[in-house]
Amino acid sequence: MVYKATHQRIIRGKPIHKTLEETKQESVTGDLKNIKEPFQSSANLKNNCKEQKYLVPEMECFINSSEIQELSERIKIWVKAGYPVHLIGPTGCGKTSLAVHIAKELGRPVVWINGDESLTTKDLIGGYAQIKQESIRDNYIHNVLKSSDVIKPEWTDNPLAIACKYGYTLIYNEFSRAKPFANNVLLSVFEEGILELPSRFGEEKYIKVHPDFRAILTSNSVEYAGVHVPQDALLDRMVGIYMDYYSFETEVQIVKGHTGISEKESEKIVSAIRKIRDQTNEAQKPGIRSGIMVGKAVKNLNGNVKDYFEQLFVDVIATKTSSNAELLKKKKLVIDVISELNSENTGSNAEPYRKEKPVNKAVLKTA
Numbered sequence: 048m049v050y051k052a053t054h055q056r057i058i059r060g061k062p063i064h065k066t067l068e069e070t071k072q073e074s075v076t077g078d079l080k081n082i083k084e085p086f087q088s089s090a091n092l093k094n095n096c097k098e099q100k101y102l103v104p105e106m107e108c109f110i111n112s113s114e115i116q117e118l119s120e121r122i123k124i125w126v127k128a129g130y131p132v133h134l135i136g137p138t139g140c141g142k143t144s145l146a147v148h149i150a151k152e153l154g155r156p157v158v159w160i161n162g163d164e165s166l167t168t169k170d171l172i173g174g175y176a177q178i179k180q181e182s183i184r185d186n187y188i189h190n191v192l193k194s195s196d197v198i199k200p201e202w203t204d205n206p207l208a209i210a211c212k213y214g215y216t217l218i219y220n221e222f223s224r225a226k227p228f229a230n231n232v233l234l235s236v237f238e239e240g241i242l243e244l245p246s247r248f249g250e251e252k253y254i255k256v257h258p259d260f261r262a263i264l265t266s267n268s269v270e271y272a273g274v275h276v277p278q279d280a281l282l283d284r285m286v287g288i289y290m291d292y293y294s295f296e297t298e299v300q301i302v303k304g305h306t307g308i309s310e311k312e313s314e315k316i317v318s319a320i321r322k323i324r325d326q327t328n329e330a331q332k333p334g335i336r337s338g339i340m341v342g343k344a345v346k347n348l349n350g351n352v353k354d355y356f357e358q359l360f361v362d363v364i365a366t367k368t369s370s371n372a373e374l375l376k377k378k379k380l381v382i383d384v385i386s387e388l389n390s391e392n393t394g395s396n397a398e399p400y401r402k403e404k405p406v407n408k409a410v411l412k413t414a
């Protein structure tokens with residue numbers, strides 16, 4: 048039997064059940080309507096909001112040599128055009144510093160996440176992680192104080208959601224160290240401009256990506272240990288910029304800038320690092336970070352450098368060594384490199400690199 052209404056129903060208000068399309072549309076526009084930026088710039092840290100922990104602080108020292116300026120201009124073309132940029136290069140060549148520098152120049156707050164094996168999609172976007180406990184008082188019963196605890200799951204945004212919502216710049220460092228599955232969420236962010244949030248009680252939620260959202264990702268090439276091959280679909284949505292170690296002159300300025308040692312001392316260190324690098328396997332090549340470490344140690348030695356020069360390099364590059372036999376090989380490499388530098392160092396003002404082999408003085412030659 049078919050039910051027939053005896054009178055015309057008047058439908059007031061909105062229907063209770065919405066279509067999926069309506070739900071999507073509503074959560075997208077609703078999220079945009081209610082957005083209040085937690086902070087306007089990276090420097091504005093006084094708000095003390097929970098998102099603050101993802102903000103990238105100001106860099107203490109950034110060397111902006113002409114080769115770095117040229118490279119940043121090239122990268123900025125893509126970033127400004129709205130494409131995610133992927134900086135690929137060897138460890139310690141300066142990818143992260145450059146990403147932070149460019150991101151800061153865009154003038155929007157910069158948030159950051161570091162990829163590693165244990166990183167999940169939840170670490171990128173957030174989740175119902177915190178439990179909020181509230182006490183409710185029953186004031187209707189005279190002289191009786193009744194309280195009950197209500198436990199509410201509270202949503203917390205992580206860096207990707209923060210950047211997508213507020214139009215901030217995201218730096219995703221070493222993104223290929225995270226399992227490819229964890230990064231799948233980036234596909235719809237980069238392609239459709241939609242961030243999909245995990246469903247709760249069956250309800251789907253989407254955030255429309257803010258037009259100012261930008262992303263810079265960094266990674267080592269795949270020959271490094273712990274690096275996953277990212278999915279082609281993700282790589283296809285990004286612009287890839289290959290980086291290599293900077294020139295001798297730029298590296299000298301970086302070591303000098305970070306350590307406060309003299310130009311001459313910095314040249315010696317960088318010359319040695321570059322020679323060691325030339326004779327080391329891909330993943331073990333010392334980056335400029337090793338040069339900065341030696342430079343900081345040299346600064347502390349207050350002029351008494353020659354006794355320790357060789358040992359400082361051995362100690363710094365030994366961390367990437369798996370056996371004692373390999374360490375002995377590296378030690379020999381350092382001794383050879385410093386002897387070679389001493390033999391090049393033949394002018395009247397030259398300082399030897401090692402105490403036991405004083406040589407003629409000369410202006411240091413570049414590597």
Ligand SMILES: Nc1ncnc2c1ncn2[C@@H]1O[C@H](COP(=O)(O)OP(=O)(O)OP(=O)(O)O)[C@@H](O)[C@H]1O
Pocket residue numbers: 108109110111115136137138139140141142143144145265267301304334335336339
């Ligand atoms: N332009 C620069 N100005 C000042 N310091 C720099 C510059 N580029 C790199 N550095 C310094 O060199 C070191 C290595 O740089 P950075 O961490 O950016 O390299 P990376 O390629 O991201 O390394 P990794 O692959 O290990 O993450 C850091 O201590 C950084 O501060």
